[in-house]
Amino acid sequence: MKFLPGLVACLCCVVACASDWTAFRGGAGDGHSAAKNLPSEWSQEKNIAWKIELPGAANGSPIIAGDRVLLTSATDKGTTRTLHCFSAADGSEQWKADVTYDREMPTHKTNLYGGTTPASDGKVVVVWHGSAGLY
Incomplete structure (x- = not known):
């Protein structure tokens, strides 16, 4: 799936301008940012700071x-779920944490297994991996 790398790349053009976006729909949960002068258009090359290719498909929201x-992201029909951490400055991988679940988890046919958005208070990061649990 090519959607997520594009989404990550688009998000990254905002990283330099934006404050922390620590959960789904931002820290306030309302989908709004106080950041100013953000790009209003982008393409595969325009207003992109960096891009990464993930090992598996996902449709959760990145956080900052x-x-x-x-x-x-998720691979192996959802049995391996990964929390990725990248440098906002250059996209270099800082760390990743894999969770292996012993069976395929049921999901809606239009939903991906990597549909979780992490949350952070700036010190601790948590992520819900469905039946595999909270990490």
Whole structure:
């Protein structure tokens, strides 16, 4: 799926301008940012700071915590879920944490297994991996 790398790349053009976006729909949960002068258009090359290719598909929202971008992905029909952490400055991988679940988790046919959005208070990151639990 090509959607997520594009989404991550688009988000990254905002990273330099935006404050922390620590959960789904932002820290206030309302989908609004106080950041000013954000790009209003982008393409595969325009207004993109960096891009990364994830090992699996996902449709959760990336978050920004300090100088880090965090997001999830899933592989192996959802039995392996990963929380990824990248440098907001250059997209370099800082760390990743894999969780293995011993069976395929049921999901709606239009939903991806990596549909979780992490949350952070700037010190701790949590992510819900469905039946595999909270990490």
